[in-house]
Amino acid sequence: MTDMTEQPLTPTTPAGASDSRADDVATDGLVSPAAVSAPPFTQAADDERLSSTPSSAPLSEDAASTVSYTELGPLGVERDGLGIKGYLSMRDEGVTYHRMKRFYCRCVGVNFMRFASRDAASTMVTALFSAEVQKVEAWDGKGLWHTYRHSFKLSFTTGVVFNVDADSEEDKRQWIEYIEMALKGTEAAVEKWSAHASVSADIMELTPGGLAFAEKKCSPPKFKNDMMCCHPTCHVRFDSTGKRQHHCRNCGGSVCSDHSSRFAMLRHFQANHPVRLCMGCYRAQRFVQWLAMLLQRLSIAQGGVEGVKKPTLSKAEEEEVDTLLTMFGDEAFGISDVIQVLHLHRHKSDEAYAHAVNKLLELSASNLADFEFFLPQLFHMWLTVDWTNNNIKAALLFRVMCHGTQLHIRLATAIYWLTRAAIDDSCGWGFGQSELYVPDYLYRKMSMCKLLMINVEMQISHGDWSFEIDKDLPASTEQAAIIKCFPEQSPA
Incomplete structure (x- = not known):
């Protein structure tokens, strides 16, 4: 990834990360993951932000559902430099008979994410649900007890299908329009990657979304059960201090509660919910997701379609x-x-x-x-x-x-x-x-x-773009492999 937005390898995004964040050094397209800046927050959003309480661990979906529609505010869909975001109503676990809940969602390229609140969506790694969109279809909106007026259906590569209801017909149109555009752009990008597969064998190693492996099935690591916290600056022992021993689901290391308070989804392990991570793995996963989001914007651009049109002055x-x-x-x-x-x-x-x-x-x-x-x-x-x-x-x-x-x-x-x-x-x-x-x-x-x-x-x-594990990003084997694939998939 050579040019650079949460994000650029010469800016582009990643941003965050998420949020273009941009893309550049040599190419303007890479440097700026956006074509327009996101619209300013509304008063309703400010009220929500003030009323929300920050937390490093993800909020439960039940907690999210307790926030009333009025408190969230009738916010419309927003288009920023990375993708589209806004409120959607959907069920917790795909097509079921449970009632729909209202979630704040983001779609960056083909990567769809669902969050507990609008404020939490500023950091994409905190998503409660994340998957790669496979197709978007029409839905008649007829439920068991209700009929949803602005409905459509999202199918993901994991096999999960969600019936979705937007807040308005205009919001529905924008969601469908963007997702269809992202699918076309990603398809064009994959065709270009395939043409270079003979030169760069690992260019097709990742799925189009960039957060999981296409063929390789990765198994979660075995827990190490060390008697001391694996964080480099922590010397807590689990046999004498009364500290509870936790385990990072990405590297398997033993870690104390203070250094395992962050959660994230690990798509390379096919995890369908946020899991506990140590500080190092969480930091590396944020970087992985930030770069993947930037790559998604570039994929749309490669399809000959402008992700965001340049606004008229x-x-x-x-x-x-x-x-x-x-x-x-x-x-x-x-x-x-x-x-x-x-x-x-x-x-x-x-x-x-x-x-x-x-x-x-x-x-x-x-x-x-x-x-x-x-x-x-x-x-x-x-x-x-x-x-x-x-x-x-x-x-x-x-x-x-x-x-x-x-x-x-x-x-x-x-x-x-x-x-x-x-x-x-x-x-x-x-x-x-x-x-x-x-x-x-x-x-x-x-x-x-x-x-x-x-x-x-x-x-x-004057070296190359190869990624090496270091103190800043003590990435696991799977995370390092994902990061190394990004420069191959970014435009020259």
Whole structure:
């Protein structure tokens, strides 16, 4: 995956991850997993977010069903840089006689995910259910007791079938339209991968969704039953402290309750519900899913279909762009001026922001000293940008970072250590703090920073895109195999 959004190997997504998050270094399509930023949150969404309580373990589906329709709010379907998201009513276990419950769902390419709440959907790895869509069909909406007016049927590669009801006819149309488009794009991508199968034997090893193996059947690991927690910084012994021994369902390691509080679905083990993971495996699984989501957007693009159409500029946005272009025509306009423009326009038009980034890249060739001076500020802008609502801007700034690594080895080294520090912070190792107390907003930077790190290391060493297990991503054998397949499937 060479270009880079939760996400880029040169940005693209993954984002998160999830949320484009983007895709780039060499290609704009990869750098920005989105074509438009997600619409702003509504008041109903804000109310839900304030009323929800964060939890590292997934909420039970029963808990999700207790939230009333009124509290959730009549939110319509949203299209962001990665896919489509919104509320759908469905049953817990496919086609059954149980009543339907209302879930917040996301579909990124052919990967469908169901969450306990809208707020939980910002991190795709927290999905209560995740599967690869095989086809979408019509359904008459006739249940045992009710008739559902905006209904359709989803069939998954696992054999599960869900009868689904949308909130409105327009929502139904958008869901079906996007899923059909994703299926066509994925089919075209698979045809291209098949043409290269003789050169890269592992290119067809994964399913089109990128989260499971096509042929290989993986069995969950055997529990190791060690007497000490497997977390590298934890020395709890299970025979003397009274701590309960848990086991990671991905690596089989023995782990204490403090370092096994996170849950995720493991599609490579055909798990149909979230399972307990140790910190290292959870971090690796988030990275796997983030990259897979980015690859899904690229698959749609390979099919010759635009995942998200470029929006028509409003009159105010056109005036904003014209004003910037006039400013850029001034010969005295320098890099410091562009930096100021980037700050002032961080919540404005993506089109204007793109022109500002292009001007910055143009000036960097002749003003290397100024570019180097502002590099830490540019890195901080990229690190703190809200990928959920500004994934195009995040992708553009990712492009700036990757461009900097190509200008001079000194800049590449500086970016490397800035990224290294950000990763250490997100893992809880930078300043000796525990990973348990890393705030969510910082913890979520792991995937995007790791992707940038891979790009930077490639630029410095001029090596290849092969993935090697390291301290940041102590991936299991299956996870490492999945990550190694992604560069093969991404466009050249």
